[in-house]
Amino acid sequence: DTEVTQTPKHLVMGMTNKKSLKCEQHMGHRAMYWYKQKAKKPPELMFVYSYEKLSINESVPSRFSPECPNSSLLNLHLHALQPEDSALYLCASSQAREDVNSPLHFGNGTRLTVT
Amino acid sequence: AQKVTQAQTEISVVEKEDVTLDCVYETRDTTYYLFWYKQPPSGELVFLIRRNSFDEQNEISGRYSWNFQKSTSSFNFTITASQVVDSAVYFCALSEAPRGADGLTFGKGTHLIIQP
Numbered sequence: 097d098t099e100v101t102q103t104p105k106h107l108v109m110g111m112t113n114k115k116s117l118k119c120e121q122h123m124g125h126r127a128m129y130w131y132k133q134k135a136k137k138p139p140e141l142m143f144v145y146s147y148e149k150l151s152i153n154e155s156v157p158s159r160f161s162p163e164c165p166n167s168s169l170l171n172l173h174l175h176a177l178q179p180e181d182s183a184l185y186l187c188a189s190s191q192a193r194e195d196v197n198s199p200l201h202f203g204n205g206t207r208l209t210v211t
Numbered sequence: 212a213q214k215v216t217q218a219q220t221e222i223s224v225v226e227k228e229d230v231t232l233d234c235v236y237e238t239r240d241t242t243y244y245l246f247w248y249k250q251p252p253s254g255e256l257v258f259l260i261r262r263n264s265f266d267e268q269n270e271i272s273g274r275y276s277w278n279f280q281k282s283t284s285s286f287n288f289t290i291t292a293s294q295v296v297d298s299a300v301y302f303c304a305l306s307e308a309p310r311g312a313d314g315l316t317f318g319k320g321t322h323l324i325i326q327p
Contacts, residue, residue, distance in 0.1 A: 129313065138318065139317060
């Protein structure tokens with residue numbers, strides 16, 4: 097069982113909907129990440145939070161809005177998405193962003209379909 | 212710039228055969244880390260192994276083994292006596308010390324199919 101929990105597992109939403117993806121970890125990790133993965137492609141980094149502060153935004157459109165309410169939780173708020181945003185959204189955590197030796201622990205992902 | 216190449220897009224073998232997944236990397240840093248992740252059909256990325264640039268010792272974990280060769284910039288992964296449960300996409304990844312954990316660069320992945 098993964099130690100990073102993501103909900104929901106599947107999400108279908110229309111282009112005018114507002115929804116949120118949730119991620120939770122209780123490993124005491126201080127860095128949390130959102131990745132986007134299209135079919136048959138490797139994961140692509142979207143956002144990095146370090147000590148609950150946004151450290152990296154990899155030029156992600158504003159229709160994706162991350163939030164880190166506390167050190168264990170990470171949300172991704174979705175609004176006015178496009179069909180091309182359909183993908184697997186993976187949350188990950190690591191002990192610390194600056195610790196290159198720390199592997200990322202990934203959740204099961206949320207498979208998002210935008211209709 | 213760092214780069215990870217997994218030239219094998221898809222490999223299909225019959226159960227119990229040995230199989231090697233290739234990974235070649237490029238980096239200008241002397242301190243870096245290499246990783247292998249497994250992604251089964253369920254979606255999660257499972258961490259398999261980490262190796263730093265100063266440790267060229269090969270590693271064996273059960274049926275899994277890894278061969279790190281700095282001379283050829285390769286970090287290959289071998290599964291011995293493959294099983295159907297090994298079917299997954301396997302990603303090799305590279306992280307350079309200055310960029311920290313979020314500087315992880317993935318290869319394109321190798322889809323491994325183990326046929327019964």
